[in-house]
Amino acid sequence: MRKEESVMDGEPLPSAEVEQIIGLLEILDDLGGKEDIPKLARSLQFELDDLLPVIRAAELLGFVVAEGGDIEITDWGYQFLRGNVQERKEIFARAAMDVPWMKKILDMLKENEGEPIPKEDVLEAFQEDLSEEEAELLLHTAIGWGRYAELIGYDQDEEQIFLPEEEDSPSE
Amino acid sequence: MSLQQENTNLKPKVLEVKNVFRTYHHEDTNIVVLEDVSFDIYEDEFVCLVGPSGCGKSTLLRIIVGLDRPTRGEVLYRGKKVEGVNPKTALVFQNFALIPWLTVWQNVELGLEARGIDKKERERRIRYWLEKVGLDGHENAYPRELSGGMKQRVGFARALALEPELLCMDEPFSSLDPLTSQNLREELLRLWTGKELPTVSILMVTHSIEEAIFMSDRVLIMSTHPGKIIRDLRVELPRPRNMRDEEFQKIVDEVYTLIV
Numbered sequence: 001m002r003k004e005e006s007v008m009d010g011e012p013l014p015s016a017e018v019e020q021i022i023g024l025l026e027i028l029d030d031l032g033g034k035e036d037i038p039k040l041a042r043s044l045q046f047e048l049d050d051l052l053p054v055i056r057a058a059e060l061l062g063f064v065v066a067e068g069g070d071i072e073i074t075d076w077g078y079q080f081l082r083g084n085v086q087e088r089k090e091i092f093a094r095a096a097m098d099v100p101w102m103k104k105i106l107d108m109l110k111e112n113e114g115e116p117i118p119k120e121d122v123l124e125a126f127q128e129d130l131s132e133e134e135a136e137l138l139l140h141t142a143i144g145w146g147r148y149a150e151l152i153g154y155d156q157d158e159e160q161i162f163l164p165e166e167e168d169s170p171s172e
Numbered sequence: 173m174s175l176q177q178e179n180t181n182l183k184p185k186v187l188e189v190k191n192v193f194r195t196y197h198h199e200d201t202n203i204v205v206l207e208d209v210s211f212d213i214y215e216d217e218f219v220c221l222v223g224p225s226g227c228g229k230s231t232l233l234r235i236i237v238g239l240d241r242p243t244r245g246e247v248l249y250r251g252k253k254v255e256g257v258n259p260k261t262a263l264v265f266q267n268f269a270l271i272p273w274l275t276v277w278q279n280v281e282l283g284l285e286a287r288g289i290d291k292k293e294r295e296r297r298i299r300y301w302l303e304k305v306g307l308d309g310h311e312n313a314y315p316r317e318l319s320g321g322m323k324q325r326v327g328f329a330r331a332l333a334l335e336p337e338l339l340c341m342d343e344p345f346s347s348l349d350p351l352t353s354q355n356l357r358e359e360l361l362r363l364w365t366g367k368e369l370p371t372v373s374i375l376m377v378t379h380s381i382e383e384a385i386f387m388s389d390r391v392l393i394m395s396t397h398p399g400k401i402i403r404d405l406r407v408e409l410p411r412p413r414n415m416r417d418e419e420f421q422k423i424v425d426e427v428y429t430l431i432v
Contacts, residue, residue: 019321023351026358030416043416044350054351085306085359144319150309156317164309 013134014057015141018092018148021058024051025073025081028064034072057141061095093149101126102142105152109163116155116162185251186338186373187213187236192245194231205231206242207398213338218364218374220384221392228399229377233342236375237261249338259287262336266343268323270315276302277311280330287334301329304368306359321352328360335370342377357387358412365411381427386415393431403430 027044028035037055041048055071058064063077073081080091096102104125108117119139126135143161146152153164194206205228213219221229234240236247238257247254249261262283270279277298284294302308305325315323324344331339345353363369378384384391385407393403405427414420 017319017321017352019319019355020349020351023353023355026354027351027416030414046350050349084362085304089306143317144322147309147313148306153309153312154317155312156314 013137013141014053014060015137016054016057017141017144020054021061021063022081022088024054024058025063025077028071028073029078029081033078034070037066037069037071040071060099061092063095089149092145093151096145096149096151099145101138102146102151105142105146105161109152109161114163116158116160119154119159119161122161183214183216185212185214186217186249187375188248188251189232189236190246190248192232192235192242192247194228194235194240195243204398206235207400208245209399209401210245211392211401211404213373213375215372217390218388219376219390219392220388221375221377221394222379222381222384223394223399224396225379226399227394227396229394230342232399233263233340233375233377236338237263237340239263258338259334260337261340262331262334264324264327264331264339264341264344266347268315268320268327268347270323270326272315275312275314276307276318276326276329279315279326280333283330283334297333297335298329301333304332304363305329319352320348321356324348324356328356332370337370337372339369339371339374340376341374343379344376345383346379357383361387361411382415382424385409385420385423385427386413391427393427403427405430 027040031040037051038048041051044051055064055066058077059066062074063080064071064073066072076091076095080088080095083091097106105122108122108125109115122139122142123132123135126138130138143152143154146161147154150164153162154160155162189209189211192206192209193204196203196205209232221232223229231240235242236254236258238247238254238261249258271282274282280298280302281294284297289297299308302311305328307322307325307329310318310322313322315326318326327344331341345357348356364371364374374388376384376387378387381391389407391403391405391407392401393405394400395402407423409419409423
């Protein structure tokens with residue numbers, strides 16, 4: 001029985017690192033923007049099992065569409081790929097903000113008036129839809145994406161998730 | 173012809189490796205790891221050393237940065253003999269070599285401290301390089317929290333913060349999965365071709381001919397037992413290169429026929 005505010009919508013876990021998502025787009029770009037999924041896995045000597053979460057993640061972010069056995073880069077995906085390091089981060093942030101479980105974390109932070117929240121609270125919220133192990137995996141992915149996109153930060157010592165400060169690094 | 177064997181580079185030499193031998197004693201025998209290795213690296217060159225495992229390419233890299241000494245022969249940097257760690261070089265390791273109890277920021281800072289750089293300048297460089305390699309937002313993370321790709325970004329930031337003239341890399345992509353390694357290769361090349369690196373030349377060790385042709389201007393191919401350089405090839409393929417196009421594959425095939 002799924003709740004209205006489901007973080008997963010019944011999708012398989014798109015647990016991919018940011019680098020893998022970018023790597024996938026770069027390789028697809030080299031192949032002309034489109035490829036047959038099993039063929040892609042073979043040419044990368046990558047198990048389909050390992051490739052699918054990356055494809056799911058890229059799809060969730062709107063960077064690719066997977067249809068039938070094929071995967072193709074979207075215009076949004078190209079825009080991301082053509083950006084420099086900082087532009088990529090911004091595009092990624094815009095895309096990740098709408099991902100249900102990222103949204104959930106951001107909402108929880110907002111409800112807490114921007115103050116840090118314990119990791120445990122997020123895991124608990126995720127476990128309304130997921131097993132403990134899945135929730136851990138998803139949180140790991142969310143922290144990785146959140147840090148890259150500078151949407152959320154994570155303090156390992158305090159086991160807390162926080163909102164990064166606005167532009168604390170001087171731009172030259 | 174996209175592969176040339178004669179060297180016509182007229183730029184200043186950065187590095188000269190001259191008749192380098194490296195032997196180790198094991199029980200009663202002498203093992204020759206490197207035998208009479210000679211080559212030069214010029215300004216603006218990205219050079220790859222390619223060879224199977226055990227050909228001594230990592231040993232050679234360690235001799236070049238001054239972490240090891242040749243048994244015979246010498247290494248000159250800008251015409252001067254390398255004795256001890258060369259401060260104009262920095263090394264990126266295959267297995268990242270990060271200190272687990274230090275944060276990303278502290279890991280990058282450590283090398284700068286060791287070189288006696290003051291606090292203000294350290295901060296400036298760390299901020300700058302973390303941002304350049306896409307690590308801003310990860311300053312307070314510990315290595316165990318990071319993916320392999322992120323760990324190697326720290327490895328790059330740590331090396332680049334030293335602002336090395338000659339950046340040396342020992343199989344920097346080979347412990348990463350194929351998607352992650354593709355991403356990091358392209359990002360490094362963007363910095364290199366965009367002239368955003370503090371570096372005038374790069375020397376990278378790899379076991380992959382494809383990777384060497386993808387990345388570099390010149391490929392030095394080593395044989396094993398003993399390790400010596402058997403080919404010195406210039407790659408004229410325009411950038412950005414595409415590992416999956418025909419032209420690229422043709423050059424890969426050419427190189428394979430040369431070395432088999």
